[in-house]
Amino acid sequence: MQAFALIGDIGGTNARFALTDPAAPAPQILHEQTETDADFPSLGEAALHYLDTTGAKPKRAVLAVASPIEGDEIKLTNRAWSFRRSELQRRLGLDDLRLINDFAAIAWAAPHLDAAVRMPVHGDVVTPPAGPVTLIGAGTGLGVALLIGSHAHGWHVVPTEGGHASFAPTDDEERRIAAWLAVRHGRVSNERLLSGHGLSNIDACLRGIAPVAAPAPQPGSRRSKDVVDAALAGSDPEAGHALRRFCRIYGAVAGDAALLHGANTVLIAGGVVLHFLDFFHTSEFMDAFTAKGRHTDYMKRMAVQVITHPNPGLLGAAVAARQPPADTLDDVRVARKDAAPAD
Numbered sequence: 001m002q003a004f005a006l007i008g009d010i011g012g013t014n015a016r017f018a019l020t021d022p023a024a025p026a027p028q029i030l031h032e033q034t035e036t037d038a039d040f041p042s043l044g045e046a047a048l049h050y051l052d053t054t055g056a057k058p059k060r061a062v063l064a065v066a067s068p069i070e071g072d073e074i075k076l077t078n079r080a081w082s083f084r085r086s087e088l089q090r091r092l093g094l095d096d097l098r099l100i101n102d103f104a105a106i107a108w109a110a111p112h113l114d115a116a117v118r119m120p121v122h123g124d125v126v127t128p129p130a131g132p133v134t135l136i137g138a139g140t141g142l143g144v145a146l147l148i149g150s151h152a153h154g155w156h157v158v159p160t161e162g163g164h165a166s167f168a169p170t171d172d173e174e175r176r177i178a179a180w181l182a183v184r185h186g187r188v189s190n191e192r193l194l195s196g197h198g199l200s201n202i203d204a205c206l207r208g209i210a211p212v213a214a215p216a217p218q219p220g221s222r223r224s225k226d227v228v229d230a231a232l233a234g235s236d237p238e239a240g241h242a243l244r245r246f247c248r249i250y251g252a253v254a255g256d257a258a259l260l261h262g263a264n265t266v267l268i269a270g271g272v273v274l275h276f277l278d279f280f281h282t283s284e285f286m287d288a289f290t291a292k293g294r295h296t297d298y299m300k301r302m303a304v305q306v307i308t309h310p311n312p313g314l315l316g317a318a319v320a321a322r323q324p325p326a327d328t329l330d331d332v333r334v335a336r337k338d339a340a341p342a343d
Helices: 043-054 085-092 102-112 172-185 196-206 224-233 237-261 277-281 285-290 293-300 312-321
Strands: 005-010 014-020 030-036 060-065 073-075 082-084 096-101 118-122 133-138 142-150 154-159 265-269 303-307
Touching: 005 043, 005 102, 005 312, 014 043, 014 312, 030 043, 043 085, 060 102, 060 312, 082 085, 085 096, 096 102, 096 312, 102 133, 102 142, 102 154, 102 265, 102 312, 118 277, 118 285, 133 237, 142 237, 172 196, 172 237, 196 224, 196 237, 224 237, 237 265, 237 277, 237 285, 237 293, 285 293
Parallel strands: 005 060, 060 096, 133 265, 265 303
Antiparallel strands: 005 014, 014 030, 073 082, 118 303, 133 142, 142 154
8 A cells, every 4th residue: 555655845935745655766746735824823734734635644754844953842943833843743643753954855855856957057967966065045044955975875964054154245235235234133144135035135225225123124125026026127227236236145155155065066946046047147146156266266166056846845855755764864864776866
């Protein structure tokens, strides 16, 4: 009898659920469904709704969560959801519940991403990607993870909270943005600039709007989507300026992460860039990425790609569901037999 497992990718805006057959020849994403934050008061309610809708009664689950995974009490970083993993397991009727960091899930998916879902920004696209692999992505927040190993020897994922590292301005305009954000938030992390809210922050600062200390709303700010739309339409020079600066900062931060990881490949994920891929491809991202002084030539040898797979987090959770039970998946290697590209 086919034994499906529940998989989920729980981010700051959406909760995506699906089923997978861990015994299938390759990782699967079946009966996918997306729930929004506004519809459910908790992760448990959203997951139960999915199970009721599909009629599935899995006994195992792997959920990728936008949060550090420590202890029984879990609190999402950019979403007003918190839960106890033991209570969630009981409520969902599971024998085995594994929680993994959301960007670690994307790292587990990386060996299964064929060339068709990796848009080249710089260098060659090889499958699987050459490790070490830095994964970074701006969405509701900024995720960072590291994938080490190889197809021959297996892969190992290192989850990180690198998105919360301190922002390092590279010129006077970025110092002005950092000072603006310091008024609003105190400490300025990379995520304050490289996220959906981050583009809105950059735009407001560059338009000369005075910052207001959080958590109060920022008067005069506009949604990041509106900034992107105006920039792509070519009718708003200020929006174009903000989006270009966003891409340049993205390149500098991604380059720093790649230096720290000793990367051969950088994979860019997250939903933000997918809304302006052509703009991103011709932006100053790579100029800033490679501008590392004496290591500029070293940076130019790295391959940089954008992940265009619609649900890499779910794919990574499906890969994790194929592993044997363990106290923590942070120490589970992705088996070599699972390293072939997905269909």
